Amino acid sequence: MSHPTRDELNARAVAKLAEIGDAGASLKPKERMAIPSQDMPAQDPDVRRNNTSEVATGYTEAQALLEAQRCLRCKNQPCVQGCPVAINIRDFVTAIADGDFQSAVNTIKQTSLLPAICGRVCPQETQCQAECTLGKSLKDPMQSVAIGRLERFVADWERERGTISVPEVKPATGKKVGVIGSGPAGLVVAADVRREGHEVTVFEAFHKFGGVMLYGIPEFRLPKEIVRREVETLKAMGVNLVPNFVVGRTRKLMDLLEKDGFDALFVGTGAGLPNFMNIEGENLVGVFSANEYLTRANLMRAYEKGRAATPIAHSRKVAVLGGGNVAMDAARTALRLGAEEVHLIYRRTEKEMPARVEEVEHAKEEGVQFHMLQNAKRILGDEHGLVTSIECLRYELGEPDASGRRRPVEVKGSEFEFEVDTVIVAIGNTSNPLIKQTTPGLETTKWGTLVADDNGQTTIPRVFAGGDIVLGAATVILAMGQGRRAAASINQLLAGE
Amino acid sequence: MMAQTPTILEKRQLSENVFCLRVSAPLIARERKAGQFILLSIDGEFGERIPLTIADADAEAGSITLIFQRVGMTTAKLASLNVGDTLAVLVGPLGQPTHIENVGTVVCVGGGIGVAPLYPIVQALKAAGNYVVTIIGARNKELMILEDEMRAQSDELIVCTDDGSYGRKALVTQPLKEVCERAEKPALAVAIGPPIMMKFCAETTRPYAVHTVVSLNTIMVDGTGMCGGCRVTVGGESKFVCVDGPEFDGHQVDFDGMMKRLQAYRNQERQAMTDHENHACNLDQAYRAATETK
Numbered sequence: 051m052s053h054p055t056r057d058e059l060n061a062r063a064v065a066k067l068a069e070i071g072d073a074g075a076s077l078k079p080k081e082r083m084a085i086p087s088q089d090m091p092a093q094d095p096d097v098r099r100n101n102t103s104e105v106a107t108g109y110t111e112a113q114a115l116l117e118a119q120r121c122l123r124c125k126n127q128p129c130v131q132g133c134p135v136a137i138n139i140r141d142f143v144t145a146i147a148d149g150d151f152q153s154a155v156n157t158i159k160q161t162s163l164l165p166a167i168c169g170r171v172c173p174q175e176t177q178c179q180a181e182c183t184l185g186k187s188l189k190d191p192m193q194s195v196a197i198g199r200l201e202r203f204v205a206d207w208e209r210e211r212g213t214i215s216v217p218e219v220k221p222a223t224g225k226k227v228g229v230i231g232s233g234p235a236g237l238v239v240a241a242d243v244r245r246e247g248h249e250v251t252v253f254e255a256f257h258k259f260g261g262v263m264l265y266g267i268p269e270f271r272l273p274k275e276i277v278r279r280e281v282e283t284l285k286a287m288g289v290n291l292v293p294n295f296v297v298g299r300t301r302k303l304m305d306l307l308e309k310d311g312f313d314a315l316f317v318g319t320g321a322g323l324p325n326f327m328n329i330e331g332e333n334l335v336g337v338f339s340a341n342e343y344l345t346r347a348n349l350m351r352a353y354e355k356g357r358a359a360t361p362i363a364h365s366r367k368v369a370v371l372g373g374g375n376v377a378m379d380a381a382r383t384a385l386r387l388g389a390e391e392v393h394l395i396y397r398r399t400e401k402e403m404p405a406r407v408e409e410v411e412h413a414k415e416e417g418v419q420f421h422m423l424q425n426a427k428r429i430l431g432d433e434h435g436l437v438t439s440i441e442c443l444r445y446e447l448g449e450p451d452a453s454g455r456r457r458p459v460e461v462k463g464s465e466f467e468f469e470v471d472t473v474i475v476a477i478g479n480t481s482n483p484l485i486k487q488t489t490p491g492l493e494t495t496k497w498g499t500l501v502a503d504d505n506g507q508t509t510i511p512r513v514f515a516g517g518d519i520v521l522g523a524a525t526v527i528l529a530m531g532q533g534r535r536a537a538a539s540i541n542q543l544l545a546g547e
Numbered sequence: 548m549m550a551q552t553p554t555i556l557e558k559r560q561l562s563e564n565v566f567c568l569r570v571s572a573p574l575i576a577r578e579r580k581a582g583q584f585i586l587l588s589i590d591g592e593f594g595e596r597i598p599l600t601i602a603d604a605d606a607e608a609g610s611i612t613l614i615f616q617r618v619g620m621t622t623a624k625l626a627s628l629n630v631g632d633t634l635a636v637l638v639g640p641l642g643q644p645t646h647i648e649n650v651g652t653v654v655c656v657g658g659g660i661g662v663a664p665l666y667p668i669v670q671a672l673k674a675a676g677n678y679v680v681t682i683i684g685a686r687n688k689e690l691m692i693l694e695d696e697m698r699a700q701s702d703e704l705i706v707c708t709d710d711g712s713y714g715r716k717a718l719v720t721q722p723l724k725e726v727c728e729r730a731e732k733p734a735l736a737v738a739i740g741p742p743i744m745m746k747f748c749a750e751t752t753r754p755y756a757v758h759t760v761v762s763l764n765t766i767m768v769d770g771t772g773m774c775g776g777c778r779v780t781v782g783g784e785s786k787f788v789c790v791d792g793p794e795f796d797g798h799q800v801d802f803d804g805m806m807k808r809l810q811a812y813r814n815q816e817r818q819a820m821t822d823h824e825n826h827a828c829n830l831d832q833a834y835r836a837a838t839e840t841k
């Protein structure tokens with residue numbers, strides 16, 4: 051794979067734009083389809099695997115202008131159906147093509163509050179870009195209009211110019227709303243409810259705000275500065291932010307409603323408990339959940355070796371179990387913490403991996419070794435309980451299962467063992483039971499997620515919920531979408547009183 | 548409702564390496580129950596988060612008491628703080644409270660620093676009407692803590708040291724065995740201390756079928772069930788100490804597995820300690836003392 055530099059990519063885009071000249075607005079669909087899709091400039095793999103700076107450096111202005119010209123401006127906009135919050139994609143992309151970046155941002159912000167974040171981390175290829183006419187015509191979803199990258203471009207443009215305005219807050223209503231958890235779901239609820247003039251307090255168990263965007267998704271994919279800016283905006287709107295407060299323990303949920311004068315609550319506590327494989331050797335020293343590994347690296351900054359007190363394993367050979375974004379993040383973080391070899395073990399094939407395609411590519415470029423159709427059988431250790439190796443089994447694809455994916459079945463007798471000193475388990479989470487355990491009457495599904503209707507209403511009046519605690523492990527944009535709907539319900543409830 | 552910055556209100560040194568801090572924390576003081584703990588970090592940006600049991604609390608004054616042993620970098624830094632200093636992070640109360648009930652006779656065993664987390668449990672069991680026999684042990688006289696407090700809350704107090712420099716010369720398991728053999732067999736044993744001590748306490752009570760509760764001191768990160776760093780095997784299943792515990796049935800706990808996990812970060816911690824600027828203050832010795840017992 052050759053890697054043109056940002057300057058080269060930009061020069062090509064500038065030349066192409068000059069060719070198009072003033073004809074941009076009147077291009078025919080055929081001509082738009084002929085414009086090459088714009089690659090995302092990225093740090094060189096050999097450089098970036100040794101730093102924690104952002105890997106994808108973002109489109110240049112010329113690239114954004116050119117990519118936006120690829121949009122066919124479909125009347126029926128199938129892309130919008132693919133976006134969980136139904137951003138008016140055609141209009142914002144057209145505005146970019148016209149060079150009116152401010153209007154593009156404004157269009158996005160009518161429905162999405164966190165474009166700089168979603169533009170970076172949305173699994174676009176399975177959402178908006180999966181439905182794009184252009185991608186369908188070119189028979190490759192990766193050739194769709196790069197909607198996410200364009201979204202990121204204008205959001206960054208606005209932030210870098212410092213023109214982000216603090217949303218207006220209506221006069222005080224005297225109503226109090228509590229938001230539990232400061233992930234994407236909680237943050238958008240806080241913003242939307244505060245705008246109506248209600249007093250809003252966000253309670254966060256950790257000492258910093260942002261949820262998984264802060265302690266899960268690594269800096270090299272989502273700079274923490276972006277999350278911090280969103281939190282700053284909330285502060286400027288007058289939202290109270292309370293860290294180190296575990297609802298259910300520091301204060302019971304019902305006490306907030308019944309004793310502390312809150313008129314409504316939103317629970318956005320995210321997915322919790324990491325799953326383990328329940329295999330032999332999983333409690334050996336050197337076996338981590340991805341959550342623990344990433345939290346130590348991100349939140350407690352273990353990668354700043356000289357400064358952080360938080361210990362983290364100095365691993366040489368790492369096995370990561372799983373195939374989602376979490377697994378990719380753990381694998382790439384391990385490289386950045388100095389591992390010599392990182393092996394990613396997944397029991398299906400690459401096609402079935404739930405991770406974003408771009409992250410899979412980036413991980414490979416950085417040297418993560420992919421082992422498909424394999425799964426860990428047991429982890430072996432020495433007399434001190436330290437991991438020494440992992441034993442895997444080979445799999446083959448059998449009949450499709452309930453999810454429509456072909457079920458991997460193990461190949462009997464195919465066991466093999468290889469040397470590792472660290473194993474990171476990234477096979478998903480189940481919901482954190484803390485609030486449920488301490489709140490009688492709050493019902494959960496058999497998967498432990500909170501029961502909530504389309505408006506986010508839980509089984510307790512005045513208590514709403516959204517995000518991963520309702521959806522199971524999902525995405526930032528879905529969490530945000532649920533938060534917006536719940537906020538609308540809360541605003542409606544309070545307006546009627 | 549706003550969380551205030553936790554501030555150290557009082558500091559005492561109980562023995563060479565054991566310190567007692569009273570810290571302002573009105574919300575935690577109001578909610579906490581025996582058996583629960585907090586997580587703290589001295590420096591919110593780069594600091595490690597460590598768990599400590601709430602040894603006592605005063606809801607009226609809005610303060611909690613922490614008793615800790617200086618064993619590593621974070622506890623050493625904590626020991627160097629003074630009245631008026633603040634903590635960047637103090638979160639709690641975490642964990643399931645101890646199940647307190649009047650069961651008749653209970654025997655409570657504390658070893659070393661484990662006497663501190665045992666204290667609120669003894670208090671609560673006594674207040675619930677139990678006949679409380681307390682056994683506290685330390686390596687030597689200098690390391691004995693909370694003797695007077697324990698005596699005031701217990702119907703009987705047995706004190707022992709490994710070297711016989713104070714009280715009986717015995718390991719805590721000896722008087723524990725004797726108590727189990729009494730005509731009025733205790734209905735419950737609670738043992739808190741180094742893992743090896745808890746393991747042998749559980750082995751001591753097992754033949755007498757005395758239900759034995761232990762409080763596990765695993766490594767923790769978030770304390771809310773998110774990371775799994777605190778997991779232990781109990782009755783063949785993985786449990787998270789921060790949300791399922793910290794107390795478990797001592798007869799079911801895989802102590803050997805847990806002790807190995809506690810060493811997980813030992814090498815890095817030793818490195819961190821060497822790097823730590825205050826390492827002149829006897830830390831190596833403290834470190835060795837803390838690890839020798841295991």
Ligand SMILES: Cc1cc2nc3c(=O)[nH]c(=O)nc-3n(C[C@H](O)[C@H](O)[C@H](O)COP(=O)(O)OP(=O)(O)OC[C@H]3O[C@@H](n4cnc5c(N)ncnc54)[C@H](O)[C@@H]3O)c2cc1C
Nearest residue numbers: 231233234235255261262266297320375517518524525526
């Ligand atoms: C490593 C990793 C990579 C990911 N990559 C992507 C990606 O590329 N794209 C994507 O779209 N999604 C990704 N996700 C998923 C995405 O981050 C989540 O779906 C999203 O953050 C869910 O948002 P949320 O608001 O529901 O909860 P969270 O972000 O989980 O936030 C919940 C917050 O609530 C706090 N909390 C929990 N319990 C309590 C309590 N009792 N009291 C107070 N506070 C509490 C938590 O500390 C946390 O801060 C990734 C997740 C991980 C872990």
Ligand SMILES: Cc1cc2nc3c(=O)[nH]c(=O)nc-3n(C[C@H](O)[C@H](O)[C@H](O)COP(=O)(O)OP(=O)(O)OC[C@H]3O[C@@H](n4cnc5c(N)ncnc54)[C@H](O)[C@@H]3O)c2cc1C
Nearest residue numbers: 597598599600614615616618619620621622764765793816
């Ligand atoms: C629920 C709970 C309650 C606790 N209550 C108390 C308490 O009331 N008072 C108290 O002094 N300690 C208590 N501990 C133990 C305390 O958390 C550790 O001593 C502390 O984390 C050590 O931090 P450090 O940075 O100073 O030492 P580190 O540098 O982290 O470690 C130094 C040495 O101590 C060992 N060590 C590390 N963590 C532990 C641990 N959890 N238990 C035993 N040895 C450990 C290491 O292996 C190493 O040898 C509790 C632990 C838990 C989980």
Ligand code: SF4
Nearest residue numbers: 133168172177178198
């Ligand atoms: S928010 Fe996500 S799904 Fe929606 S348009 Fe943006 S990138 Fe696509």
Ligand code: SF4
Nearest residue numbers: 121122124129182183
């Ligand atoms: S489907 Fe694709 S080409 Fe059509 S409007 Fe949407 S982004 Fe443009």
Ligand code: FES
Nearest residue numbers: 770772774775789
């Ligand atoms: S400390 Fe993280 S799950 Fe218990």
